[in-house]
Structures are given as structure tokens and as C-alpha cells.
Amino acid sequence: MITLLKETLSRQSIYMPTPARIAAMTPLTASETLFRVELPSGFHLHHRPGQFVELSVLGVGEAPISICSAPTRSNGSFELCVRAVGKLTNAVHKLPPGAKVGIRGPFGRSFPVERFYGRDILFVAGGLGLAPLRSLIDEVMDHRGMFDRVILLVGARTPRDLLFPDDLARWTARDDIEVHITVERPTEEWVSNVGVITTLFNKIDYQGRNMVATVVGPPVMYKFVLPDLLAHGLADSDIWMSFERQMKCGVGKCGHCQMHHIYTCQSGPIFSYQEVKNLQEAFA
Amino acid sequence: MSLRIMPKSALKAWIQRLQQRSFRIVGPKALHGRYVFADITDPDELAIDYPTTLSAPKQFLLPPREVLFSFNADTMDMTAHIEAEPTVLFGVHTCDMHAIQLLDTVQNNGFADQHYRARRDALYLVSIECLKPCSAQCFCKDMETYSITETYDVHLADMGDAYAVRVGSDKGEELLAGFTNIWEGADSDQQRLNEVMSQKWQNFEFRLDATLSQLPEVLGAAMHSAHWDELGDICLACGACTQVCPTCYCFDVTDEVDLTLTHGVRLRAWDSCQIEKFAVVAGNHNFRSQLGRRQRHRFMRKGKYQYEAYGKMGCVGCGRCGTTCPVAITCIKTFNHLTQESAERQAAVEVKA
Numbered sequence: 001m002i003t004l005l006k007e008t009l010s011r012q013s014i015y016m017p018t019p020a021r022i023a024a025m026t027p028l029t030a031s032e033t034l035f036r037v038e039l040p041s042g043f044h045l046h047h048r049p050g051q052f053v054e055l056s057v058l059g060v061g062e063a064p065i066s067i068c069s070a071p072t073r074s075n076g077s078f079e080l081c082v083r084a085v086g087k088l089t090n091a092v093h094k095l096p097p098g099a100k101v102g103i104r105g106p107f108g109r110s111f112p113v114e115r116f117y118g119r120d121i122l123f124v125a126g127g128l129g130l131a132p133l134r135s136l137i138d139e140v141m142d143h144r145g146m147f148d149r150v151i152l153l154v155g156a157r158t159p160r161d162l163l164f165p166d167d168l169a170r171w172t173a174r175d176d177i178e179v180h181i182t183v184e185r186p187t188e189e190w191v192s193n194v195g196v197i198t199t200l201f202n203k204i205d206y207q208g209r210n211m212v213a214t215v216v217g218p219p220v221m222y223k224f225v226l227p228d229l230l231a232h233g234l235a236d237s238d239i240w241m242s243f244e245r246q247m248k249c250g251v252g253k254c255g256h257c258q259m260h261h262i263y264t265c266q267s268g269p270i271f272s273y274q275e276v277k278n279l280q281e282a283f284a
Numbered sequence: 285m286s287l288r289i290m291p292k293s294a295l296k297a298w299i300q301r302l303q304q305r306s307f308r309i310v311g312p313k314a315l316h317g318r319y320v321f322a323d324i325t326d327p328d329e330l331a332i333d334y335p336t337t338l339s340a341p342k343q344f345l346l347p348p349r350e351v352l353f354s355f356n357a358d359t360m361d362m363t364a365h366i367e368a369e370p371t372v373l374f375g376v377h378t379c380d381m382h383a384i385q386l387l388d389t390v391q392n393n394g395f396a397d398q399h400y401r402a403r404r405d406a407l408y409l410v411s412i413e414c415l416k417p418c419s420a421q422c423f424c425k426d427m428e429t430y431s432i433t434e435t436y437d438v439h440l441a442d443m444g445d446a447y448a449v450r451v452g453s454d455k456g457e458e459l460l461a462g463f464t465n466i467w468e469g470a471d472s473d474q475q476r477l478n479e480v481m482s483q484k485w486q487n488f489e490f491r492l493d494a495t496l497s498q499l500p501e502v503l504g505a506a507m508h509s510a511h512w513d514e515l516g517d518i519c520l521a522c523g524a525c526t527q528v529c530p531t532c533y534c535f536d537v538t539d540e541v542d543l544t545l546t547h548g549v550r551l552r553a554w555d556s557c558q559i560e561k562f563a564v565v566a567g568n569h570n571f572r573s574q575l576g577r578r579q580r581h582r583f584m585r586k587g588k589y590q591y592e593a594y595g596k597m598g599c600v601g602c603g604r605c606g607t608t609c610p611v612a613i614t615c616i617k618t619f620n621h622l623t624q625e626s627a628e629r630q631a632a633v634e635v636k637a
Contacts, residue, residue: 012364014395015352015537015550019360058357059541059548063566085566100360219569244565248537251395255534255555256562258581259571261589266394280507281563281571281581 003046004039004053008104014251017056017102018043023077025097028163031084032128033093034068037103038077045078047071048110049136050242050270054250055080055092056102063088064247064265067106068131070138081131081163107250109270111136111214111240119210120149124225126197126217130154130163132242132269133216137171144176151178151204155197155217158185178204198224201232212238219244222283226273236274243269243282287469287477288449290440294465295447299327301463302372307408310344311374312337324374332375333442336418340530340604341373341380345387345403349553352399352537358546365549366398368406372459376411377418379600381436382429383530384409386596390533393594408455413441415480416487421603423616425488428496429600441477448477491616493623496597503588505629506622507580515618516576518611523556525582525605525613531590531598532556557581583618 007018024036037055039045045053047067056062063086069079084093092101113136121140125133140147152171156162162181172179180200182193193200197217213229215222222241229239245257247265257264260279276282290298299309309324312334319334321341351365376384391400411432414424424430432439437456441448449466451457460466469477494502526532536555541548555562558578563571572578590598599615606614 009395012366013353013398015399015552016362016364058355058360058362058550059539059545061539062537062550083566089566100357102360218567219565219571244569245571246563246565249535251397252393253391253395253397253533253535254537254552255557256536258585258589260584261592263593281577284571 001044002042004043004103005046005106007043015104015249017054017062017104020101020103022095022097022099022101025095028081028165029161032163033082033084034164035080035082035092036077037080037101039103041076044076045074045106047074047078047106047135049113049139050110050132051106051108052132052247052250052265052269053080053103053105053107054247055082055088056104057088057091057095058100058102060091061088062102062104062248064107064250066132066135066242066269068134070135070142072142073138081128081134083128104250107247108265109268111270113139116140116212117146118148119212120151121147122204122211122213122229123150123152124197124213124215124217124229125153126155126221126225127157127161128163129216129218129221129242133214134164134167136214138167141171141174141177148210149178150176152180153197153200153204154179154181155200155221156181156183159183159187159190196224197221198228201228204232206232206234212240214240216242219284230273236277237272239273241271241273241276243271243276245269287474288451288460288466289469289473290447290449290466292442292445292447295330295332296327297465298460298463299324299330299374302459303327306370307459308369308371309374310341310371321373330374332412332440334375334418336377336422336602336604336607338604338608339528340383340602341376342383342387342530342533344371344373344407345384345400346533346535346554349551350399351549351551354547354549356547357541364398366402368402370406370408371403372408372410374410375440376409376436377414377602378411378432379414379422379424379427379429379602380530381409381411381432382427382596382600383602385435386531386590386594386598386600387533388435389594389596408437408459409435410438410440410459411436413439413481413484415442415484417489419603419607421606421614421616422601423491423603424601426490426492426496427597427599427601430488441480443473443476443480448473448480493620494626498623499597499619500588500591502619502623502626503584505626509622509625511618511621511625512576512580513574514576515579515613516574519558519575519579519613520610521558521560521575521578522610523558524608524610526556526558527554528604528608529586530600530602530604531586534562557585579613583615586615587619 023038252266535552586599
């Protein structure tokens with residue numbers, strides 16, 4: 001098996017993707033679809049949770065997309081959750097199953113999973129943030145014995161915007177993960193929590209726990225979530241986030257993802273709060 | 285690194301010889317009263333005593349528009365376009381040489397860019413010692429870029445009727461191979477060069493109030509300065525500053541297809557952090573929507589960020605951005621304004637204490 005990164009690097013140009021195939025498409029919401037991407041035989045993505053790939057449709061363009069399947073569940077193919085929001089992402093949604101796409105990567109730094117061993121893990125997922133976290137959640141659940149308590153908080157605008165309903169049901173059914181879900185605007189059938197994601201924080205017992213938090217959501221979410229976590233006694237170095245930037249090249253050259261002196265595509269997209277708290281433009 | 289001497293009158297013959305050896309020759313050339321780096325077909329066109337050029341020589345390493353690869357979208361066949369022809373870049377000022385050093389560092393860092401690498405390998409650099417400042421906007425003395433000790437293949441210094449020639453690499457030897465109108469310098473030549481150089485240092489003045497080593501700190505302290513919005517108020521977001529900057533390398537990537545929608549190319553083109561959508565992410569959040577923020581990002585890159593990321597300043601003091609800016613935003617004024625602010629803050633703290 002050849003890793004995709006090795007293949008990407010062995011090509012004549014680091015900007016030239018490896019052809020891959022859309023093996024399955026599962027609509028999740030009105031604007032988000034889950035794509036299973038199959039690499040040519042003999043290739044393996046060999047990623048770590050939190051990393052991203054550059055997804056190409058030749059003739060349309062390329063965009064960075066977080067890998068949302070866990071390494072333990074990405075044998076030969078892997079999953080991307082794509083929101084139709086730009087030129088490339090809209091084009092991907094219109095592809096027929098079996099269509100050819102291009103893949104480069106995996107790029108960027110992953111969550112430091114080994115540093116979480118033996119500790120409580122709190123996942124805080126806002127909106128599309130559940131996609132990159134799903135890769136980590138399943139990685140943790142597939143090595144469940146390595147961690148103490150596992151708690152998942154999920155926030156969405158409406159019940160219809162909730163991503164990965166099957167996975168949420170699968171995790172909720174287990175007794176070794178605590179799952180809390182909230183929506184900002186409920187429908188009549190909605191029986192669970194209503195409110196922004198921070199309203200779930202009082203459901204958690206932090207007292208005397210050795211906890212690490214992984215937080216992924218839209219830029220505005222960090223402004224509210226971080227102070228709460230810090231107030232509950234989490235250390236700056238125990239809060240991990242994934243930053244969204246326009247990573248056009250993925251290889252630290254194009255400049256679009258630069259914040260302060262850091263290229264997010266190289267030093268991130270996963271950062272601890274400790275690493276970015278003093279950087280201008282990290283959060284807004 | 286011994287000194288060699290080439291009579292000035294031999295420069296033309298050397299260029300002709302290189303042309304006969306199939307080198308592409310690029311150098312400073314007059315254009316509408318200004319100077320640009322362009323192809324030299326007739327050696328008489330080379331204006332080696334030019335003050336400064338409008339645009340930087342980076343275009344011969346990172347073209348304004350460049351095909352990365354061509355493709356067939358149906359079959360997924362792709363062909364990389366790695367284009368490089370042996371090119372001699374003549375008369376590069378030392379500030380631009382320092383800029384090329386930074387480009388080398390960035391492009392070879394981590395994932396090396398093969399397109400750049402191929403062009404760089406095929407590029408021969410003949411730099412020239414600047415003996416006086418080239419514009420009212422340049423501040424190379426402050427940025428310590430008004431001389432160069434490495435990176436060049438051949439370096440020339442004007443000694444009146446002859447050039448003092450230093451060869452810095454095997455590629456430099458290759459350029460001079462078989463050329464006979466050049467000889468080993470004598471002790472008296474070295475002495476003459478020393479005199480030229482001693483004279484040179486006096487011709488340059490410091491134009492910044494902060495020293496090179498203070499600059500990152502001055503900028504760091506100016507993160508929340510009101511001056512950024514003052515610049516934002518007048519900036520037109522035209523991006524001319526980044527186009528002419530010898531160290532700006534940011535690019536955009538786009539696909540172009542023919543009428544069949546099957547055959548096409550993926551290309552990159554120069555982009556600018558001064559353009560509104562540069563830092564927009566999916567969902568239209570813009571990390572630098574205000575002009576002042578974008579100017580701050582540019583100046584921070586020049587005097588702080590690049591230094592922190594690569595150990596080399598992102599500004600080489602060439603002054604091109606200041607000369608080109610339609611509303612006269614210049615490095616010298618901006619850096620000095622922020623240095624002044626920094627001094628005032630410091631004084632205020634001392635008064636309180």
C-alpha cells in the first residue's frame with residue numbers, strides 16, 4: 001500500500017491531484033452531503049483525525065475539506081462532508097455517483113490523540129464542526145479503553161441542520177459516551193435542548209476531572225465557548241480547535257490561510273488555545 | 285573567492301557570447317522613462333546603471349500567471365507544466381537578491397514547489413553592487429540589504445572603467461567559461477575596490493527611525509494602533525503594492541477549460557492580501573474585511589511575520605511599494621510613524637512610573 005501523501009509528493013507537481021472516485025453520496029441536510037471517496041487500488045489515505053485533503057473537480061477548481069471518517073474506518077476509502085457553499089462545493093454536489101475527483105493530501109496537523117490518553121474528552125461541535133470532529137470521535141470510540149469519560153456536545157441551528165443523524169443515534173445508544181444535543185430554533189417535534197451550545201455546559205460534571213476539550217465550529221462559536229471552558233478550569237493547553245481558512249494550496253505557499261506568522265495549512269488547522277490565544281485574527 | 289577584473293567595454297561581448305550559448309538574457313531596460321526587467325535581445329538595451337525598476341525580478345521565478353498542469357477532465361489524465369529555460373538575470377540590485385533569498389526559503393520550505401525549483405535552477409544571477417541609493421523611497425541601508433555576500437552566481441562592482449567581478453558558484457564559472465576578456469585582479473585592484481566600497485557606505489543614509497532588529501518589536505506593539513485605520517481610510521485596495529513587491533508571492537488558483545469543457549488547465553496567478561476577498565472563508569466570514577486590517581497584515585508580513593516564520597525580513601527596503609502607491613502609503617512613513625507611536629507609549633509609561 002502506498003500512502004496518498006507519498007503519491008502526492010512523488011508527482012511532478014505538488015499541485016497535481018491523484019484521481020479518485022466518488023463511491024457513494026449520502027445527503028445529510030439540504031446543503032450538506034456525505035461523500036465516500038475511493039482511492040485507486042493500492043493507495044491508502046493514511047490520515048490522522050483533524051487533517052484535511054484538497055478536493056478537486058477538474059475544470060472547476062479545488063477546495064480544502066476536512067476528512068470526517070476516522071482512520072480506523074478509512075480502509076481504502078474515506079469520507080468527506082461537503083457543504084454546498086462555493087463554486088467547487090456546489091459542483092461536487094452535482095456530480096453523479098462514480099464520478100472522478102482529484103485528491104491531494106492529507107495535509108496539516110492532526111489532533112494530538114495520544115496526549116488525550118487516560119483523560120476525559122469533551123467534544124464541542126457546532127454546525128459543520130461535527131464533520132472534522134467525527135473523525136476524532138470514532139477514533140476515540142474505537143480505542144475507547146484508552147480514555148476516561150467521553151462527552152459529546154452538538155449544536156445546530158435547527159433539527160433539520162443536524163449532521164450525521166445515524167452516527168448521533170449510534171453514539172447515543174452506547175453507554176460509554178455521554179451525548180447532548182441542542183438546537184437554536186426547534187421544530188414542534190423537538191424534545192431535546194433548545195439554545196446555543198454553551199447552554200449544554202451546565203450538564204457536565206467538571207469537578208475534579210482531568211479534562212481535555214476539542215472544539216470545532218464557526219468562528220463566532222469560539223467567542224462564547226472558550227470563556228466558558230476556561231471558567232470551568234480547563235487549561236489553555238487542554239483546549240483544542242480546528243480553524244477554518246481558505247487553504248488554497250495546502251502546502252504553505254499561496255498565503256491565503258496565513259494568520260499572524262502562521263500558515264494554518266501547515267501549523268494547523270488543529271491548534272491549542274495556548275498556541276493561538278495571542279495571535280491577531282485567530283478568532284475574528 | 286578571488287577578485288577578477290572585466291573591462292566595462294567587455295560586458296557587451298560577454299552578453300553576446302551568452303546569447304550565442306543559447307542563454308535567455310533578462311535585465312533592466314528603459315520603458316517610457318522608467319525601467320523594467322525584460323528580455324534583452326540587443327546588449328545595448330541593457331541599462332545596467334538603472335536607478336530601480338518598476339517591477340521586481342520575481343516574475344522570472346513566479347510568473348504573474350502560470351499553468352501548473354493541463355488535464356482531460358473525462359480521463360483524468362494530467363500533465364505537469366514545469367517550464368524553465370536557462371536564463372541569465374543581469375544587473376540585479378542587492379535588495380532584490382535578498383528578496384530572492386526569501387523566495388528560495390519559502391518555496392523550498394516543507395513541500396518544495398517544483399515549478400519554482402525548476403525555474404530557480406535554470407536561473408543565473410548576475411548581481412551588481414549599488415553605489416548610491418536608487419530612489420527617495422528606498423531604505424536598504426536600514427534593512428541591511430545594500431550589499432550581498434551569497435546567492436549570486438556572478439557579482440559585479442563598478443570601478444569606473446572596469447567591473448570588479450566575484451564568482452559565487454559553479455553556475456557563475458559556467459557563465460564565464462571560455463570568456464577571455466577577464467583576468468585575475470591584482471592587489472591594486474583589491475585596493476581600488478576597497479576604496480569604492482568605503483565611499484559607498486557614506487552615500488547611503490538611514491531613513492528609518494527604528495533599527496532592523498527593533499522593527500519586529502515596534503510592529504508587534506503597534507498591533508492595535510489607530511494608524512492602521514488611517515491607512516485604511518486612504519487605501520484604494522488596488523493591490524499595486526503587492527504586485528511590485530519583490531517578496532510578495534501569494535497566489536490564487538483557478539481552472540480554465542476550453543469549449544468542450546473537457547480539456548483545460550489549472551493555473552495560478554498573483555493574488556494580493558489587499559483585495560477584499562483574500563481572507564474570506566466558506567460562509568463568507570472575512571478575517572480581514574477592513575482595509576486597515578489588510579494594510580496591517582501587509583506591513584506585519586514585511587516587518588515581523590516573515591521574520592518570525594522564516595528568519596528573514598519580508599521587506600528588503602527597495603521602496604517600490606511607496607513609489608507605486610497611488611495614495612502615497614510608504615514603508616518609510618508607516619514604519620516611522622509606528623516607531624514614533626512606540627516611543628510616545630514608552631514615554632507615557634515612564635512618566636506614570
